[in-house]
Amino acid sequence: MGKNLRFVLLGIQGLITLILTVCITHGIISAVQQETWVIARAHLIPSLIHLWVAFAAALLLCFFYRANVGAEARVLPLLFLMISLGNVKILPLYHSITHIFILSPSAISVLYHFSLLFSSFLFLASGLFQQTINPTKLSQYSFVAAASALFLSIIVPVSANSPSFLFEASVTNSLFLGVCILINVLAVITFVIAMFEEQFSRQTFVRCLSFILMIIGNALVTISQNTLLNVFGLIFYVAGTTILILVTRTYHIWT
Structure with a gap:
């Protein structure tokens, strides 16, 4: 991935982060005024933390991570x-x-399902292609994964009028949910296999552990509406992201 493209993606992520942060902040203020804060905080606060941890990590890695x-x-x-x-x-x-x-409920649903499924594919790619990287194959994989995720996100049945959807968008189709979980499980398995192949060398073990924590944490935060699971998800996600940044710096991958 070229440097210019990384900056473009970072700019898009920054815009999304800014817009959603404004919405969440306004929602928090309005919820406090309406005395509905107890209910709203269980959904707004985890998303705000999740959002900014992702942007902070992307910011650091965009500027300091060698693309090769x-x-x-x-x-x-x-x-x-x-x-x-x-x-x-x-x-x-x-x-x-x-x-x-x-945004309309249907647009929110498509964006939510697309991001969930495509991120699952990307986690899997991080494990599958980590040993020997072929840019052409990785680009082809990413294109097919994005197209498949978008197609499935458009056609998947969604109950936008369900009570749970009023709190936050969620996966209401069991088959789609099963596919997402399966891909994430496969991603975790690829990193576990990598640990064994490298005989639990410190560098490989820590890097793989960081991705495993990120996969589990992101899934818990993104898929579940349960407050306790969201808390555990944030702990795993923040821990995984922090470890990834630290191990990246430790092994001089940063420029």
Whole structure:
């Protein structure tokens, strides 16, 4: 991935982060005024943390990560963009609190499902292509994954009128949910296999551990509406992201 493209992706992610941060902040203020803060905070606060951790990590890695070291160096800018995009899930709640219409329920649903499925594919790519990277194959994989994710996100049945959708967008189709979980499980397995192949060398173990924590944490935050699972998800996600940044710096991958 070229330097210019990384900056473009970072700019798009920054714009998404800014827009959603304004919405979340306005939603928090409105919820406090309407005395609905107890309900709203369980959805707004995790998304805000999730959003900014992804942007901070993308900012650091965009400027300091060598583009020619590992598959994840090519995948991460797009991956963090998709992770940030997934937080459009809070827009239904924002509309319920403020009565301000940002996107239609169908558009929110498509963006949410697309970001969830495509990020799952990208996590899998980070594991599959980490040993020997072929830019052509990785680009082809990313294109097919993006096209498949978009197609499935458009055709998947969604119950936009369900009570849960009023709090945040969610996966209401069990088959789609199963596919996302399966891909994430496969991604975790690829990193575990990499640990064994490298005989648990410190560099490989720590890097793989960081991705495994990120995969689990991101899935818990993005898919679940349960407050406790969101808290655990944030802990795993922040820990994984922090470890990735630290190990990247430790092994002089940063320029």
